[in-house]
Amino acid sequence: MISSEQQLTAFIERHRVLIARERDADIERSSLVLSNCGPKLLEQKGLALNGLGVVGVNIGLGGKTPGDLARIEENVSSTGAPRKSAKKGKAASDGKSTQGAEGVVYKVSDTRIVIAVEPSESSSEDLDLPERCRVLKLANSVTYDRMEKTLDQLERATVLTSQSGGDTKSSLEQTPVMRVLLGMSEPSKAIPVKDLSFFDPSLNPSQQEAIKFCLESPEVACIHGPPGTGKTHTLIELIRQLTSATPSNPKPQRLLVCGASNLSVDNILERLLALPLPESGQKLKVTRVGHPARVMAKEGVLEATLEVKAGRSDQAALARDVKEELQTALDTLSGKGKGAKGKGLRGLERKKMWDEVRALRKEYRQREGGVVQTVLSESQVVLATCHSSGGWQLRNQKFDVVIIDEATQAMEAVCWIPIFKGKKLILAGDPKQLPPTVLSLDPKKKAAKTKEAPKGSANGDKKKPVAKSAKATPAAKAKPVAEEPSAEVEEPPASESESSSTEDSVMEDAPAEEDSPPKGKSDVPSPAPPKSKPKPAKKSRQGLLPPRTLETTMFERLEKMYGPGIKRMLTVQYRMHEQIAEFPSKTLYGSKLAAHPSVASHLLRDLPNTKAASEEDEKEILATPVVFFDTAGCEYFERLDGDNDEGSRCNENEATVVKNWTGSLVFRAVLFLVINDIDLHIDRKWGVTLSNSHHQPISSPSHITHLATTSCIRHDSEIGTVDGMQGREKEAVIITLVRSNEKREVGFLKEKRRLNVAMTRARRHLCVVGDSSTVQHGGSYLKKWLAWLEANADVRYAGLD
């Protein structure tokens, strides 16, 4: 299985097409919303902050990298007419004002929002901001630019290199890790690590085995972490092993640790910062690049940021002097501060001053760049999101190992951004949970295609899914989306597992698939040690195939290309009561997921300060791990929550059942989480946003409003969609399935990975409310779950209470 040039081209081209589509969908979504909504509604949707005043304009923000892209423009009163056009870079279409600027959201606190704006090289004047302004959130093109640039690099390193014999200017170094990832060569044999001793004595055998496997794999290794199995816990030990000089690792390595989201990166950072001082007494030098999501809350995280570190270095003092000079020059020009007389600067004098400002800005950037490079070169572990690892700060940085956490939630092209910087790659994730969010995927078309697509063409060559138009000319590149004639782009057929991942086939992830047989002998005991050599994968291995959608992650692709031997699965979970974990373990993880004794039988009643009015009450409510409220026959029909079929659904009767049950739990001092297919973001600053799982606005989500305003919802309880809850856990979780109709439609519930995330958030208590007569028609996975609930849960009939 060696990828041909044709396969490589098809793979890269297909990615280009999909990314162009995604960019288009993103822009379309933002501009549609911005052009159709008045200021109040925009604020409600979390897309605008109205009525702001400018507090100040400062220069220089050290290691700045993009957060949300935003535009500052003149405030529009709430009675103002809705904006007609909101194209990027254009002023308001009413033509009244050209004042404003675009930049990235740098920091947000309760009272301030800081937007970092690039100085314009062409404009001689400084920022011209309106007195009263508003900030609009824009589609962020930087992500797409970086992904496209990375694909260009990939092309230069592979196709162009082989075409040119490797010696043209356009070619790039082809590393062994790249070759393995693209199926250009097989993974090399493991290099045995002897005398491995672990820093953390609590690691379970599957965690130890995963770490050993990662250390021994020369190019690439994957860690499969089902819910609550300590993926991050394992990565922390791995980072300690790789960065310490030990008998098994004489030369400490330099690491780039990335995550799909800021939250995942900060999670690792916080845990690294909390580690005890190593025996050497030398604290691990860790630097966080980018935009820490929790900077405001955690001081330690702030201290580790590139910005703060760069600000503290000696070289930074010089940069600060230049910055001060620059500020004085700008003050003179704007007539502020000491240079107030500068307002009178006219003509040549003013032009000269602007020339000086430009020269100072250049010098400041150079000095600042130098400071940043020094801080980074001294860091042994650099943390960033995959996306922000493509920023200017890391341009010339090289690493021994790149680790990507939540790799199954990142698009493959985003993962390639850090991969170019390292010699070895470790991916951690769970392909059985939700994939990255893809805006250009119409859920209906997706479902239809999944059914229609011919199955299992393992050979991508026969029907080449290459969009001829996608990259042919620079013009096509500059405007890839509008030019892309979708009819010309032949969709690659759904591979077997892709087509079934949406629903169906409960046991397709049979044990053989989930087995992760260690290469050779291991010193570490494992809960389910393989008896002999790695079994050959049952399904024939695939070569390099172009992805059908951007939901196909690198992690899954590697598994299909190289079989289960490319990964190790963590098999002990530290979250769920064993009954809660039973169904997902059986159906998705080959029955390999064992509950750790510390959680296997934990119940709500074991929590401190929970109250039970009577013994019976305790048994009924606090000692039951899984409850199923079946509303079949109650005629608790759903209602469309919006004008068209795309709209979200609500089910007020189910909401009442949820309300009563939450009331019961809250009364007993239990925290809970309600999940359904409504997305509810409550954020103090950005207002309340409601949208369905596809981010479309909802006009009156009556049942949620009803719930949220009911006094039984405690401050520490949350309501959200499944998608927003991935990676989270709560002591008690209530899932309302919402769908109840005569047509027996179930919508998003079909998605097996979404259901998996929903049912694996609860630690001690899971309550499911739904209409079995509707829901059992929603695909075989849902049907199996229902059957399991009916047989194993404490089943109650909603209408009877």
Ligand SMILES: Nc1ncnc2c1ncn2[C@@H]1O[C@H](COP(=O)(O)OP(=O)(O)OP(=O)(O)O)[C@@H](O)[C@H]1O
């Ligand atoms: N070996 C271990 N011994 C004791 N507790 C552990 C161990 N491994 C993990 N845990 C605990 O299990 C919980 C989950 O761990 P962690 O957050 O690392 O998991 P994860 O797999 O990253 O989570 P998620 O399911 O959200 O992806 C944590 O409370 C952690 O302390």
